[in-house]
Amino acid sequence: MSVQPPSDIVLDVARAADPARYQAAVTKLTQGAPGTFADALGTASGNRTGFAVAPQPSADSVLTRFRTAATLPSPRTKGTPAQQFEAFVLQTFVESMLPQGASAVYGKGNAGAIWKSMLAEQLGAQLAKAGGIGIARMIEASHPDTRAPAPASRIPAV
Structure with missing residues (x-):
């Protein structure tokens, strides 16, 4: 009696895809992160028209939001x-x-x-x-x- 775990669906799809595109994706992922996620998304979409890419906030703005949220006063009571x-x-x-x-x-x-x-x-x-x-x-x-x-x-x- 043997145990056969379910297959990894994403990996199965990647293996069934075009081998050249699969290898290109693996290379991009292993080379390091691109400038921002929006840059990678724009590249992956082939810069198609009508494909909106939201700009990503900088690390400084995210940290500022966290600091601001931590220093806000506690919420008011919910009434009498x-x-x-x-x-x-x-x-x-x-x-x-x-x-x-x-x-x-x-x-x-x-x-x-x-x-x-x-x-x-x-x-x-x-x-x-x-x-x-x-x-x-x-x-x-x-x-x-x-x-x-x-x-x-x-x-x-x-």
């Missing part, structure tokens, strides 16, 4: 506790309304369940942000001491 509670309730409602047997949409197993939960979380948050169904208003009306103070009340009188 009552609004967060309403978003959670709406998330639960939405998740129960989403189709159960839609593995083609969400995927199978644990990953599918996570994607479905993330979708329900975002939908619930957007519904609550758009005004919700009134849960947050009722909670804030029944517990006025837990509401966030208005911005004008924080400014000291002179």
